[in-house]
Amino acid sequence: MEWKDVFPVLAGGLVILIVALVVKPVLLGEPIGLVSPGPAAVQKPPVYVPPAPVPSATPFPDDGAAYTRNFRWTAIDGGVQTTQVRIPEALFLAHRETPQIADPLAWGRYAIADADRPILEDLAHRIAPPAGNPEEDYFRLMNLVFFVQQIPYELDSSTDSYVEGVIPRNAVRQGGEAGYSKYPVEMLVDGRGDCEDASILMAGLLDALGYDTVLLRYPEHMALGIRMNEFNPYYAKYTPKYFAYEGKHYYYVEGTDFDWVNISADSPVRRGKPFPIGDADGTGIPGVRSGTPEIIPLHYVPTPAEYRIRPARLPAGGA
Amino acid sequence: MDLKVPKLEKPKLPKITISRRQALTAAGTAVAVIAIAFIGGALLLDYTGDRQVATFGSHVAASEGDLSLVSGKISSLMRSSPDDLSVAECDAYMREFAAIADYGMGVTACHRQIVGADRVPGAYAGAQLAYVRALDNLNRAFSLWSSAAAAYDAKAYTAAKENLARADQAWKEYTAAVEDYDRELRSAEEGGWIPPV
Numbered sequence: 001m002e003w004k005d006v007f008p009v010l011a012g013g014l015v016i017l018i019v020a021l022v023v024k025p026v027l028l029g030e031p032i033g034l035v036s037p038g039p040a041a042v043q044k045p046p047v048y049v050p051p052a053p054v055p056s057a058t059p060f061p062d063d064g065a066a067y068t069r070n071f072r073w074t075a076i077d078g079g080v081q082t083t084q085v086r087i088p089e090a091l092f093l094a095h096r097e098t099p100q101i102a103d104p105l106a107w108g109r110y111a112i113a114d115a116d117r118p119i120l121e122d123l124a125h126r127i128a129p130p131a132g133n134p135e136e137d138y139f140r141l142m143n144l145v146f147f148v149q150q151i152p153y154e155l156d157s158s159t160d161s162y163v164e165g166v167i168p169r170n171a172v173r174q175g176g177e178a179g180y181s182k183y184p185v186e187m188l189v190d191g192r193g194d195c196e197d198a199s200i201l202m203a204g205l206l207d208a209l210g211y212d213t214v215l216l217r218y219p220e221h222m223a224l225g226i227r228m229n230e231f232n233p234y235y236a237k238y239t240p241k242y243f244a245y246e247g248k249h250y251y252y253v254e255g256t257d258f259d260w261v262n263i264s265a266d267s268p269v270r271r272g273k274p275f276p277i278g279d280a281d282g283t284g285i286p287g288v289r290s291g292t293p294e295i296i297p298l299h300y301v302p303t304p305a306e307y308r309i310r311p312a313r314l315p316a317g318g319a
Numbered sequence: 320m321d322l323k324v325p326k327l328e329k330p331k332l333p334k335i336t337i338s339r340r341q342a343l344t345a346a347g348t349a350v351a352v353i354a355i356a357f358i359g360g361a362l363l364l365d366y367t368g369d370r371q372v373a374t375f376g377s378h379v380a381a382s383e384g385d386l387s388l389v390s391g392k393i394s395s396l397m398r399s400s401p402d403d404l405s406v407a408e409c410d411a412y413m414r415e416f417a418a419i420a421d422y423g424m425g426v427t428a429c430h431r432q433i434v435g436a437d438r439v440p441g442a443y444a445g446a447q448l449a450y451v452r453a454l455d456n457l458n459r460a461f462s463l464w465s466s467a468a469a470a471y472d473a474k475a476y477t478a479a480k481e482n483l484a485r486a487d488q489a490w491k492e493y494t495a496a497v498e499d500y501d502r503e504l505r506s507a508e509e510g511g512w513i514p515p516v
Binding site for chain 2: 301
């Protein structure tokens with residue numbers, strides 16, 4: 001074999017290589033030469049950025065202007081109790097200026113507002129002082145329930161419901177009616193409120209004592225739900241009503257009224273006893289007797305049910 | 320007009336004499352060219368396919384590595400029980416949740432782009448598509464988490480709850496896509512060599 005015979009073979013091979021390594025990549029937009037397409041322009045994945053810390057709220061000064069309110073109520077043993085509550089004016093006004101929460105599911109925020117907490121803890125411990133005997137816990141609880149039930153009822157649309165004598169500008173107007181949910185200290189300053197205000201105040205006071213409570217929202221009423229295990233006292237002349245939420249039982253507690261009579265025909269002074277736990281008939285509202293309320297938790301954080309990242313197997317020969 | 324066609328002589332082709340040796344050389348050359356082209360092409364394709372799978376694998380590994388960091392953040396948050404928190408603590412919990420959602424969205428979007436741009440052999444195309452689908456679903460879930468956190472911040476708890484319900488559905492679709500990916504990958508690895516697409 002001579003060189004002139006080998007030359008065409010080499011030339012043919014060269015043509016094939018040029019076609020494979022240059023012409024085809026150029027036509028297909030691939031890199032030229034013996035390199036794989038390789039990674040696309042690799043971006044750097046983002047890094048975790050923690051949320052910026054929120055400065056804690058400035059506490060309302062104790063020595064500034066304040067509302068002082070005297071409360072007089074009957075305890076469940078029949079004795080008359082009194083106490084005084086002092087509420088910084090700045091806190092009250094800040095609540096009045098806060099826009100109303102439109103979504104009822106978020107109304108638990110009213111009851112456990114951080115700024116109200118010290119006042120509610122103090123008041124709750126005065127209404128229901130810590131008992132040495134665990135059996136007295138029930139009486140503590142009922143004293144607190146009875147305290148709230150004795151606060152006069154007033155509709156949101158009535159100017160009498162507000163210490164200023166006018167409906168707050170943040171009230172939600174619907175038709176001729178006004179709707180205004182009060183923070184607990186607003187209810188204490190105003191000295192009156194409607195069913196949702198009473199339920200919010202009661203929830204805030206009970207939460208301050210460590211009770212697990214929810215708000216029970218009916219189309220035409222609001223009450224409180226308190227978590228109890230198998231509350232079924234032998235003396236009850238009714239079947240205690242409860243609602244299940246996340247596997248727990250919350251018993252109905254009325255917040256706006258109590259079982260009362262006037263002490264005499266010509267006296268406005270009333271005496272009575274609290275509507276007991278689990279008694280949903282006392283209100284006389286048909287929807288409460290037979291309906292199922294929307295349950296509004298106080299401490300609500302929406303959490304996903306699915307959140308586990310599943311590891312995927314890597315291709316054999318991969319990195 | 321009297322045209323006369325000139326008499327053409329038959330052209331004389333040069334006489335080619337091929338010896339047996341020359342014929343064998345030519346045939347051998349042709350066979351050699353075909354063999355070189357075939358073997359070279361096959362080697363080139365095989366090399367390219369392996370490189371593509373390795374690149375795809377490295378990108379999946381990088382994605383999984385970053386997702387495990389996201390997973391660590393999620394697990395840490397979910398371990399801290401949100402029960403009985405104060406309003407300020409609930410809000411801080413949800414800000415952390417929003418930050419993780421944004422982190423997850425960024426990680427999944429970035430790796431989806433990288434893995435989606437990979438050129439893989441035909442046998443691995445199903446695995447690649449399934450993995451990209453998994454990242455897309457996870458990205459959607461994180462996006463809905465972010466919307467839920469924004470709704471919570473606006474005190475629209477019902478909207479937050481609804482967004483999380485939709486996120487749970489997207490998360491289930493992500494899990495299904497990862498299962499598809501595993502199955503497609505096993506099939507590609509057991510199915511032998513297929514030319515690159």
